[in-house]
Amino acid sequence: MPLHFELVTPAKLVRSEDVHMVVVPGTEGEFGVLQGHAPFMSTIADGALKVYKTENGAPEEIRIVGGFAEVGDAGLTVLAEHVEG
Amino acid sequence: MASLKELKGRINSVKSTQKITKAKQMVAAAKLRKAQAAAEAARPYAARLAEVMASLASKITVTDNSPKLLAGTGSDKVHLLVVANSDKGLAGAFNANIVKAARVKAKELEAQGKTVLFYLIGRKGRPVIRREYPDQIAHMFDTSDVRYPGFDEAERVADELVTMYEAGKFDVAHLFYSKFRSALVQEPTHQQIIPVPPPKVAAVKTDSVTEYEPDEEEILAALLPRYLKTQLFGALLENAASEQGASMTAMDNATRNAGDLIQKLTIQYNRSRQAAITTELVEIIAGAEAL
Numbered sequence: 001m002p003l004h005f006e007l008v009t010p011a012k013l014v015r016s017e018d019v020h021m022v023v024v025p026g027t028e029g030e031f032g033v034l035q036g037h038a039p040f041m042s043t044i045a046d047g048a049l050k051v052y053k054t055e056n057g058a059p060e061e062i063r064i065v066g067g068f069a070e071v072g073d074a075g076l077t078v079l080a081e082h083v084e085g
Numbered sequence: 086m087a088s089l090k091e092l093k094g095r096i097n098s099v100k101s102t103q104k105i106t107k108a109k110q111m112v113a114a115a116k117l118r119k120a121q122a123a124a125e126a127a128r129p130y131a132a133r134l135a136e137v138m139a140s141l142a143s144k145i146t147v148t149d150n151s152p153k154l155l156a157g158t159g160s161d162k163v164h165l166l167v168v169a170n171s172d173k174g175l176a177g178a179f180n181a182n183i184v185k186a187a188r189v190k191a192k193e194l195e196a197q198g199k200t201v202l203f204y205l206i207g208r209k210g211r212p213v214i215r216r217e218y219p220d221q222i223a224h225m226f227d228t229s230d231v232r233y234p235g236f237d238e239a240e241r242v243a244d245e246l247v248t249m250y251e252a253g254k255f256d257v258a259h260l261f262y263s264k265f266r267s268a269l270v271q272e273p274t275h276q277q278i279i280p281v282p283p284p285k286v287a288a289v290k291t292d293s294v295t296e297y298e299p300d301e302e303e304i305l306a307a308l309l310p311r312y313l314k315t316q317l318f319g320a321l322l323e324n325a326a327s328e329q330g331a332s333m334t335a336m337d338n339a340t341r342n343a344g345d346l347i348q349k350l351t352i353q354y355n356r357s358r359q360a361a362i363t364t365e366l367v368e369i370i371a372g373a374e375a376l
Contacts, residue, residue: 012126039295
């Protein structure tokens with residue numbers, strides 16, 4: 001089952017895709033989000049999101065600054081002020 | 086009656102003015118499309134953030150320990166009016182309308198015995214406000230070095246505002262900008278930004294309990310400045326679209342006026358040319374008959 005992942009900055013919607021798992025560097029520790037994760041909100045430390053497209057594939061890293069993560073029924077939404085790369 | 090040469094000169098000068106206004110109109114139309122696209126692209130972030138803020142705010146009761154940005158300083162003596170204008174003119178009454186809205190509010194606040202300070206974004210609002218309130222301009226934020234005011238500018242403005250707020254320089258901040266309704270209609274809008282009013286979006290109700298990390302209050306404290314930035318960014322984008330819309334309409338009118346003027350002048354020119362020819366003929370015939 002894929003996880004719906006959205007990455008949004010003030011300027012535009014950067015990503016909106018289905019992935020396997022995203023590892024988010026929360027301010028109180030990293031956490032991985034899979035499909036069916038319980039509703040959850042957390043601020044994010046400046047760092048890299050690791051996006052796993054498939055279960056065994058290599059992760060893609062996206063550096064973000066000023067982030068906030070929200071996990072709900074619709075999947076994972078990351079709001080970030082700046083995105084690099 | 087102006088001489089033929091003078092008329093011809095005037096017609097030519099109006100014609101070149103018309104060319105300029107027409108060019109500016111087309112440029113504004115192209116830029117308007119771009120500005121609208123930018124405003125469109127910024128919507129998802131603003132909407133999501135507002136939702137999150139609303140759901141957080143509904144869970145928290147405002148106490149004295151709440152973040153200052155939400156709870157306020159406890160007084161409302163000093164009001165800061167943040168006035169967002171453009172850097173360029175040729176946009177009809179666009180800038181004048183925003184400044185007018187700000188002045189009306191300033192008068193109203195002063196009548197209530199409050200102190201009013203101004204924070205100006207963009208160049209065009211400066212002269213008017215400087216004339217009326219020479220000692221009350223807290224800061225003039227310059228956007229003339231960037232082509233399109235974007236999130237970086239909004240961020241810098243928000244940071245400065247928060248710093249000033251925390252230093253106790255003002256108690257309440259209002260934002261004035263122009264809301265984009267259509268290319269023909271732009272609405273000067275007034276909005277309180279500090280203390281942050283809770284978003285008017287209805288919190289999305291879910292059955293499941295959401296966990297927070299860190300707790301609600303800390304997240305809210307972290308999100309408040311971001312929310313402020315987003316509001317400012319949205320205002321800047323709306324302003325940019327409004328400016329282009331106003332400019333397009335103003336230049337369209339100017340082009341049409343110039344066309345009318347050219348027509349009138351051409352008729353006048355032809356009339357006087359004909360009159361001159363007739364006079365000449367009459368003179369020749371009268372001369373021939375006299376012989």
